[in-house]
Amino acid sequence: MPPISRPARRAAFSLFVLGAAVLNPAMSCAQGYPPPSVGVVIVEPQRVEVASELPGRISPTRVAEVRPRIGGIVERRVFTQGSTVQAGDVLYELDRLPYEVAVDAARASVARAEAGRADARQTETRLTSLRARNVASQADLDSAETAVLQANAALAEAQAQLRAAEINLGYTEVRAPIAGRTGRALTTEGALVSAQGEVMTTIQALDTVYADMQQPVSELLRLRRALDAGEITELAPGAAAVQLYLDDGSLYPHPGKLLFSEVSVERSSGQVTLRAEVPNPEGTLLPGMYVRVWVDQAVREEALIVPAQALRRDASGQAQLMLVEDGVVAARSVTEGRSTGTALTIQEGLAPGDMVIVDGFQKIGPGAPVTPVCWTDPAAEGAPSDICARAVDALTPAN
Template identity: 45%
Template sequence: MQISYAEVRRTRGAALTAAFVLLLAACSDKGQPPPQAAAGPVQVGVVTVRTGGVQLSSELPGRLEAVRTAQVRARVAGILTKRLFNEGSDVKAGQVLFQIDAAPYQAALDSARAALARAQANKAQAQANEERYKPLAAAKAISQQDYLNLQTQLKQADADLLSSQAALRTAQINLGYASVVAPISGRIGRALVTEGALVGQGEATQLAQIQQIDPLYVNFTQPATEALRLRRAIEAGRLDRSAGATVVRVVLDDGSVHPQPAKLLFSDLTVDQASGQITLRAELPNPKGELLPGLYVRVRIEQATAPQAVLLPQQAVSRGGPQGDSVLVVVGQKPVRRPVRLGPAQGKQWVVLEGLKPGDKVVADGFQKLRPDSTVQAVEWQPPAAPGAAASVPASAAR
């Protein structure tokens, strides 16, 4: 059988076409990724909302100050002869601290006493003359002018006597000032002058300083905006005034709490224009004298009670976003952003006053895994264990 050239060409063309179609199909299959199983829900840690009464306390910066401070100064001039106290010791009001050379003041006192005696004698003589010449003046045995002169001499003698008495008191006071005494009870610092120094010459030289340190004042500051927000919340009924609002706890620099509570005395009437802060003052007992003026402390004060508040870890709250403060709440396996109203921070937690209800599940962990269309699986979030907690776990539990 003979095959024509035209039939051969048609057969070869059909074969090439079929091969090209198969090649395209193979390439198309290689370009498609293999089908994947649908992604599962994202696991996130949540905190289940529970409401309850929360004490709202603030921890504010403060500094200790002596209740009374007195400068011991020389009130008369002279050479300092003795120091009669131990530096850094406790002294009593009226205790002699320094002795200034008293010889000049003793001499001045003796002179004032002599002047007083002379004035008393002059008055006695003037009074005797006036009494002796009085009947003569009535009988016109002497001139009226002579009797008036005697009366004038008596009045001058009275004035001289009063002046001498005042000079005597001044001399006694100056002699007393030669013994420098403590104006208040308290703890005295170092002596600012030494024996042999000339003090009080032209000025009241400071010799030492005494501070009363039991009790101590605690001066601390609070932002005026925070105080105003707290006051408005109390007036609106969202917060209750704390029964312990006048009790202050002092936290020392090492983190320990002073065993004695302080009592709130007052809040200043003005706001510092530079810092926007209000100054408050409390009184802190310091019977052992362990705390010293100038020490930096933290002041913990209970200011209000939130009757139906929520505590959330700070990481669960987004602050300052387009919606303000907000949290992510799991609703039907979807994360939904919800605005909240915050109170003050309590340690590492925020107090939430509004925006949540009991049973809400607030996302506290796993934010980095979330996408806009994520489906989530909520598991109860556990706060990280404190350092060293693993060492206290029993061996049986570890196994």
């Protein structure tokens, strides 16, 4: 093997020193390079709403199955399938002729009963007069009075039968029991229906709808533990608000309110069911529609939040943050909490006023000197906080 020349050995040594400087930032500073710049934020306690984003399905507040109350032949369908109807609107018309005949017969029975009562009263009046002159016996008068009572009862029975016949005649018009949107017609003209038999159509009340969602029981238990420990404050009763996101990702304009949480847990999934009530004036939300529901459940008064990109993990998977302490980098193990968008709540391992590195990890390592620069979220508007500016100025040496 030919000997390596002196220029080649010098070039190899220069590459070795350059690589060592990249791997050890402290060596780079010792070689005269300036400390690398890193983006930092100052941790400040903030008031944060504890919320959950859960998948949900839309269901109507009321559902009515329209059934006939009498039997007969369907003559006409009045409503348009999928239209909005009001309570009392006519949906179907049944054959009226048999029930009109029944009404006429009942009216005749009433007239016959009225005639019988009139005859009984006349007989009673006549016997009363005769009894006063001792011409008729008391037994005959008692029988006449009893006949009047029987005639009154027969008339009441006939009137009741007439009322029933008129009600059945009114039932030949099948009306909507509630206001809402009709489904498809399940019965056509000419069909024979029976009383309380076939479902002719359905009506769903959609002016206000329910959003049913499920939450993992582990998340609910963690929330309750935090409430018991006083770490978070529960929202006032009736103040739990929800926001809906439609399937295309757009925000639904009308907020809703959380109604209740079921006390039972589903065995198959280990989740509890939450229900929210949401107004639906335009009819945008339809039964069975998939939505994402953002539920505000509680408030954490003094939460420590950092940008999610600041979180690092070591070889064992432990969450940690890189902090700037006295101008050098220090690794800090932390316990992460809930994430809200691009922010992350830190439960343990962080204190107010800590300077957390958010950007520039490629050029640093623990123990390396750095030059902190206030970092701002590119997606947010506004300048860095005054607290960060003062902290960075305190670490920057005077010229």
